[in-house]
Amino acid sequence: xxxxxxxxxxxxxxxxxxxxxxxxxxxxxxxxxxxxxxxxxxxxxxxxxxxxxxxxxxxxxxxxxxxxxxxxxxxxxxxxxxxxxxxxxxxxxxxxxxxxxxxxxxxxxxxxxxxxxxxxxxxxxxxxxxxxxxxxx
Numbered sequence: 001x002x003x004x005x006x007x008x009x010x011x012x013x014x015x016x017x018x019x020x021x022x023x024x025x026x027x028x029x030x031x032x033x034x035x036x037x038x039x040x041x042x043x044x045x046x047x048x049x050x051x052x053x054x055x056x057x058x059x060x061x062x063x064x065x066x067x068x069x070x071x072x073x074x075x076x077x078x079x080x081x082x083x084x085x086x087x088x089x090x091x092x093x094x095x096x097x098x099x100x101x102x103x104x105x106x107x108x109x110x111x112x113x114x115x116x117x118x119x120x121x122x123x124x125x126x127x128x129x130x131x132x133x134x135x136x137x
Contacts, residue, residue, distance in 0.1 A: 010064060013057025017072035020053040021046070025079035032084045040121030043128025046076040051135035061137060069136025073128055081113045088112075 028042040050072035059065045086101035089112075093100060117125075 009057065010059045010068075013054040013059030013065070014068050014072075016053040016057040017050045017068060018075070020049050021072050021076040022079065024049050025076050025083060028076070028080035029083035029087055032080075033087055038081075038084065038117050038121045040117065040124030040128075042080065043073065043077055043125045044131050046080075047073045047128045047132035048135055050076070050132055054136055066133055066136045069132045070129055073132035077125055077128065081117075082109055084116070085109050085112045088116075 024042070024046045028039060028046070031042055032039045047069070050069045054065050054069055054072075059068065082101060082104065083097075085108075086104055087097050089095075089104065090097045090100040095103075
């Protein structure tokens with residue numbers, strides 16, 4: 001069996017993008033807590049990070065890498081919004097952030113995130129997805 005070329009491994013790029021998504025989501029939550037806003041501009045940073053990690057992991061250029069980049073960015077957006085809502089609720093409820101995140105339901109998270117995001121934040125989220133599609137090609 002011939003050895004596999006490690007430089008063209010899509011799964012390694014996807015794994016790096018998944019790990020990077022959690023890191024960027026944590027940084028996004030921290031930025032949001034420090035600025036007392038949703039920090040929608042972090043979606044662009046998440047998109048660039050996902051594209052960089054896919055390239056670093058050796059994912060081949062094409063539609064699959066673009067889909068993986070957009071998916072990683074979308075995952076980062078969801079995790080960050082969930083974390084921001086959890087962090088805000090944990091202070092009010094007196095629970096640790098992780099406990100609040102585990103008890104938070106999707107309906108409440110959606111409602112609170114939609115109330116907290118401004119039109120500009122939603123525009124940044126959309127721009128982040130477009131940047132992910134372009135940068136990950």
